[in-house]
Amino acid sequence: MNESLKEMPLHGTSLLEHYQRSAQAGVEQARCLPLAVYNDPAVYVAEVSRVFHNDWVFACAEDRLLEVGQYYAMTLAGEPVVLIRGKDGELRALSNLCRHRGTPLLDEGYGKLGRNIVCPYHAWTFSDTGEFKGAPMTGEISIDKAEHCLPRFAVASWHGLIFINLAAAPQPFSEKVVGLAPYLTAFELSAFTHSYQLKSEHWQANWKLAVENGIESYHLFKVHKETLEAVTPTRQAYYVAGGADWSLSGGKMQDNRSKLEKLLGNSWLSGGYPEAYQHYLLIFLPPSFIGVLTYEGLNWIHILPQGPEHCSVTPGGLLQHKLSASDLKSDEIAFTHQFLLEDQLICERVQRGTHARKGQGGKLVSMEKILVDFRQYLARQLFGAVPDACLETAEAARFKGDRT
């Protein structure tokens, strides 16, 4: 082949083939993905339909949707969806798009529904279960009620977190997280009952860059020198277990002894809690939920695609029941905003590099094993590739077993 052709950027089918080969590579062979997969519109379309519209995607915490009529409206990779607690007590995920001419119905965010959902355009009306109730001034035209209901999607609740799946026949959520439970027993997840959610940020970066950055700890010492590195140092981070369905990594937290004493009294002195309380456990549920579990709660960032080169990043969390939302101090919120700004700047910088024609990425290092899991997930969703078996390291023992 002519040398100059070899240097040509990969597009269309050849880019997808290159993407597949890179994404299914095991830990020994893993390299940076072809840079164009972080900006290519055809890759983006494939990811929206085979990943975000065909798997369980995080929505919000359930404690905001416990009362009848409470709802949360969001756009899931271009698809307006609303979660509503119905009068019958059931939580449903409905299309948030009017069946008349496609107007988004409820405004995005949390709210409380009156009797029905009324379209802001011509006032077509739907019940809280998505049933078509009526339309004003239809003249001679009769509207088939059954044909004009709002489509309904699958919902799953997991430790107070709500996930939605837009697929017609979704795999049960329980199959996605099978095998994960034994690693979570050190922490008292059932006591994490108070949620908070901060404002979504918009980054000029492909969603995969934000996810990869959110799951690997390799960059902490450099990007977060003054922030996260002081709390969770890179050198004390490790891989725990995982594969294509989920991944866990962990690390030692610096100097959290005084906080532990405050929360747990002097049980610290008698060794009355697990060693895991001095560590964090990062839970990655692909495609885009990244939670950091500690004895205090579960803090997450959730990433959603907003186009080939844009994504939204939403921070939130579930706090331990002895804490309340008012315990989330302004300096802790400021800390979150600060390290997210550091992440945003580095992700947007990488995004600018993805348009290079001559440059290319290289090998991943062992600390980036969690990125291999994510790629194998992508290879399975996009290309039907068979992922490697789940792997567990010796670090897992710290988190498994009974709480003592």
Ligand code: FES
């Ligand atoms: S678009 Fe909703 S009523 Fe017309």
Ligand SMILES: [Fe+2]
């Ligand atoms: Fe980061």
